[in-house]
Amino acid sequence: MKKYLFALIMAVLPVTAMASGGEAPLDHIEVDLENQASLQRGMATFVNRCMGCHSADYQRYERAANDLGMPPELVQEYMIFGDKKVGEQMTIAMSKDDAANWFGNPPPDLSLEARLRGPDWIYTYLRSFYQDPSRPWGVNNVVFKDVGMPNVLQDLQGVQINNCTPEELAHHHANAEIDPLTGARMSECLTVVDGTGKLSKEEFDQTIYDLTNFLTYMGEPYRLDSERLGIKVLIFLAIFFVFAYALKKEYWKDVH
């Protein structure tokens, strides 16, 4: 009996956050799959800045266009580079072997990344690159130690440095500088030190939020559909209840 109880508990525990490991705490965001403007901006960043190295093999451009409220012709014109058609999947040409040689590890397909790591991890990861001259690309990452990915958004963020030891990092939110409850400064582990970033801190965070939002959508493209369908089902049930109740009264009115 105990065994079944244990199995049941394991079955209902949420699993997305498990892959994050015992690293620094993550910054939390509320993804919003109804925010089409955010998802559209996220997709634009993804195709421009990530698809040089990462594919999204399970996602078709056209499906994304429809789900995010963009005319497929515009997606074809502005978001697809090379001779691909809008009906095709978001694949890339880079070979996994070449990539593994260049980066140590090949850049993984990102279609399901948000389901693997969870949105909070991605949001924190993309904002947590810091300067580290001992690494091949000159950067390291707070939540992904000795990462093989260069800081591809440094031109937007500027150069970021890390003032904390690994022990300190494990107890600080690397990026959340202000405690939302008390307003107190929580940490200064990561600081952008030069003015070369094209975006302010708020604008950069927004860009990463949009990108994370888009990656979350890609992990569960049907979630939008099911949420909309769920509302219709509830409305149906509410109306159906009125008739069912009236019928029940009719049946039982002579039985006493």
Ligand code: HEC
């Ligand atoms: C120049 C190539 C390159 C570009 C461009 C690039 N990445 Fe990466 N990325 C990599 C490599 C290589 C890895 C694997 C790192 C490792 O395993 O050490 C990686 C890993 C990742 C991971 C972690 C995967 C995991 O292990 O769970 C995420 C998330 C990610 N990239 C997101 C992005 C996003 C979002 C963009 C666009 C802003 C982007 N990357 C642009 C090369 C790139």
